[in-house]
Amino acid sequence: MSDKAKGNTEVLEKSGLSRRGFLGATAATGAAVAATALGGAVMSRETWAAAVKNPQSKIHVGPGELDTYYGFWSGGHQGEVRVMGVPSMREIIRIPVFNLDPATGYGLTNESKRVLGDGGKWMIGDCHHPHLSLTDGKHDGKYLFINDKACSRVARIRLDIMMTDKIVTVPNAQAVHGLRLQKVPYTKYVFCNAEFIIPHPNDGLNIALDSEDSFTVFNAIDAESMEVAFQVIVDGNLDNCDADYTGKYAASTCYNSEKALDLGGSMRNERDWVVVFNIPAIEKAIKDGKFVTLGDSKVPVVEGRKAKIGDTNTTRYIPVPKNPHGCNMSPDGKYFIAAGKLSPTCTIISTALLDELFAGKLKDERDVVVGEPELGLGPLHTTFDGRGNAYTTLFIDSQVVKWNIDEAVRFYNGEKVNYIKQKLDVHYQPGHNHATLTESSEADGQWLVVLSKFSKDRFLPVGPLHPENDQLIDISGDEMKLVHDGPAYAEPHDCTMARRDQIRPKKIWDRNDPYFAETVKLAEKDGINLETDNRIIRDGNKVRIYMVSMAPSYGINEFTVKQGDEVTITITNIDKIEDLTHGFCIVNQGVTMAIGPQQTSSITFKPEGVGVFWYYCNFFCHALHMEMNGRMIVEPA
Numbered sequence: 001m002s003d004k005a006k007g008n009t010e011v012l013e014k015s016g017l018s019r020r021g022f023l024g025a026t027a028a029t030g031a032a033v034a035a036t037a038l039g040g041a042v043m044s045r046e047t048w049a050a051a052v053k054n055p056q057s058k059i060h061v062g063p064g065e066l067d068t069y070y071g072f073w074s075g076g077h078q079g080e081v082r083v084m085g086v087p088s089m090r091e092i093i094r095i096p097v098f099n100l101d102p103a104t105g106y107g108l109t110n111e112s113k114r115v116l117g118d119g120g121k122w123m124i125g126d127c128h129h130p131h132l133s134l135t136d137g138k139h140d141g142k143y144l145f146i147n148d149k150a151c152s153r154v155a156r157i158r159l160d161i162m163m164t165d166k167i168v169t170v171p172n173a174q175a176v177h178g179l180r181l182q183k184v185p186y187t188k189y190v191f192c193n194a195e196f197i198i199p200h201p202n203d204g205l206n207i208a209l210d211s212e213d214s215f216t217v218f219n220a221i222d223a224e225s226m227e228v229a230f231q232v233i234v235d236g237n238l239d240n241c242d243a244d245y246t247g248k249y250a251a252s253t254c255y256n257s258e259k260a261l262d263l264g265g266s267m268r269n270e271r272d273w274v275v276v277f278n279i280p281a282i283e284k285a286i287k288d289g290k291f292v293t294l295g296d297s298k299v300p301v302v303e304g305r306k307a308k309i310g311d312t313n314t315t316r317y318i319p320v321p322k323n324p325h326g327c328n329m330s331p332d333g334k335y336f337i338a339a340g341k342l343s344p345t346c347t348i349i350s351t352a353l354l355d356e357l358f359a360g361k362l363k364d365e366r367d368v369v370v371g372e373p374e375l376g377l378g379p380l381h382t383t384f385d386g387r388g389n390a391y392t393t394l395f396i397d398s399q400v401v402k403w404n405i406d407e408a409v410r411f412y413n414g415e416k417v418n419y420i421k422q423k424l425d426v427h428y429q430p431g432h433n434h435a436t437l438t439e440s441s442e443a444d445g446q447w448l449v450v451l452s453k454f455s456k457d458r459f460l461p462v463g464p465l466h467p468e469n470d471q472l473i474d475i476s477g478d479e480m481k482l483v484h485d486g487p488a489y490a491e492p493h494d495c496t497m498a499r500r501d502q503i504r505p506k507k508i509w510d511r512n513d514p515y516f517a518e519t520v521k522l523a524e525k526d527g528i529n530l531e532t533d534n535r536i537i538r539d540g541n542k543v544r545i546y547m548v549s550m551a552p553s554y555g556i557n558e559f560t561v562k563q564g565d566e567v568t569i570t571i572t573n574i575d576k577i578e579d580l581t582h583g584f585c586i587v588n589q590g591v592t593m594a595i596g597p598q599q600t601s602s603i604t605f606k607p608e609g610v611g612v613f614w615y616y617c618n619f620f621c622h623a624l625h626m627e628m629n630g631r632m633i634v635e636p637a
């Protein structure tokens with residue numbers, strides 16, 4: 001066990017749960033313990049080093065060659081998304097979402113401020129779960145959605161331009177964590193969990209968190225309008241979620257069924273639960289007027305607490321051990337798999353039995369559980385290869401365990417079968433893992449990325465703050481083979497991958513793009529043709545400057561404003577050449593933005609000080625790029 005793993009065990013022991021206690025607590029059968037102890041083939045350091053050095057090796061993407069998969073990485077509390085190439089694990093670009101991005105001017109330009117709305121005052125985020133939109137269970141290349149736990153938001157990225165185009169703040173909620181998409185018939189809803197229990201109203205008067213008026217909500221956001229379509233009140237808290245392949249059910253894990261306010265309390269129950277949401281029943285309840293609204297928000301809020309659902313039949317609570325974390329739907333649509341975290345097990349929930357559960361035909365909620373394999377210590381998240389195998393991260397054991405789902409189901413039915421296929425050491429303490437196309441019906445079992453939380457000795461030392469370690473594992477054969485380590489800055493949590501033919505980004509901007517349509521409208525009000533006009537318009541103490549850019553010059557070389565003016569600069573890049581982006585930066589003014597080919601970008605600011613201020617292009621665009629500059633003159637008031 002690594003020192004970090006030891007550290008974790010110590011933490012757990014202090015909180016009354018020993019490593020042995022884990023195993024003891026879950027009535028492990030002898031056979032299951034034997035299966036866990038079996039372990040698996042671990043590729044030696046020499047073998048994988050040789051595999052990586054071999055230029056013919058599968059993971060080597062040579063100069064000029066393209067990766068076969070797009071990877072979209074959460075940028076963690078950098079509040080962004082990172083686009084990677086897989087299998088090379090090269091970072092291709094970053095997409096700012098909740099954060100300030102000086103390179104593109106995201107957070108500074110008027111276009112990005114319209115996207116950010118009120119949340120623009122924060123400019124922080126905590127991204128965990130990036131997910132790609134689907135049609136008929138397959139990635140359709142339209143959108144990527146991602147949560148912000150820090151400010152309770154959900155953002156949408158348009159994949160054709162790879163930019164964030166809408167953000168919604170979820171009302172009546174604190175900390176949007178788990179996020180998954182409706183897969184069938186298409187991504188109509190973005191499902192997401194508000195994690196923390198808060199009082200309603202949260203007015204500072206009513207602060208008892210154990211009262212009936214304190215709860216958290218499951219949310220569905222309309223993927224097109226990006227408005228919250230409905231919320232469901234639940235018992236306990238909410239962690240991760242997923243949706244099925246019929247479009248009917250979503251499920252979320254809850255680790256705090258105790259509604260405890262401290263660590264010990266939240267580990268009191270041997271079992272917490274998975275909440276299953278019946279989407280058509282929720283929609284019907286809303287149609288029938290069986291909802292309330294909370295505070296100022298107009299979002300319909302449906303009752304989903306056990307004791308209160310009445311005839312709306314919106315939810316069911318399936319007991320699962322213990323502080324469960326990951327919730328993952330298998331690509332064949334058959335199972336929701338909840339990872340036990342404080343139990344060494346995963347719980348397999350059959351989607352085929354959910355109709356019967358909601359129809360009241362089952363005696364017990366646990367009757368939908370068709371397997372509960374013992375896998376190892378600290379199971380967090382599960383991913384799939386499309387060949388019937390599941391891969392679960394074991395946080396405490398620092399391993400990924402490959403296991404066969406149907407064999408685990410047979411084992412649960414009493415058959416003596418060893419469902420564990422292999423255990424592979426990873427470095428160190430993995431959170432999510434993610435196989436290629438695993439969240440779609442096309443899971444192809446080629447690559448597995450393991451997002452290890454600690455890197456410790458895997459990279460050159462960089463001081464007390466370490467990067468994480470994203471490890472690439474070849475899962476195309478019978479045996480998992482670790483082939484690459486890659487550092488990741490704080491702190492991705494999760495990623496998702498699609499085949500490169502499934503993502504179809506534009507090469508240059510469309511002049512009618514909605515991203516800057518509002519800016520175009522404002523220019524039209526000033527009688528400006530953005531593609532030809534270079535003009536300065538004074539309107540009281542507001543000055544609007546319109547210019548084009550074409551390598552290597554701006555349409556306006558010098559302009560004059562007065563101290564105290566509010567200045568808006570709108571630039572249209574009339575170059576039509578792929579990869580010809582210009583920048584606009586005014587020295588000592590905190591003004592910077594990018595203008596892609598055929599894009600219009602604008603920025604509004606109040607100049608600081610008086611005098612001559614040079615502006616220049618900060619994207620290399622031409623042999624005379626250094627000469628692409630001009631001057632803003634600020635006259636004293």
Ligand code: K7E
Nearest residue numbers: 128380431432493494
């Ligand atoms: Cu496990 Cu936020 Cu998906 Cu972190 S969550 S690991």
Ligand code: CUA
Nearest residue numbers: 582617619621
């Ligand atoms: Cu335009 Cu550099």
Ligand code: CA
Nearest residue numbers: 255256266323
């Ligand atoms: Ca608990």
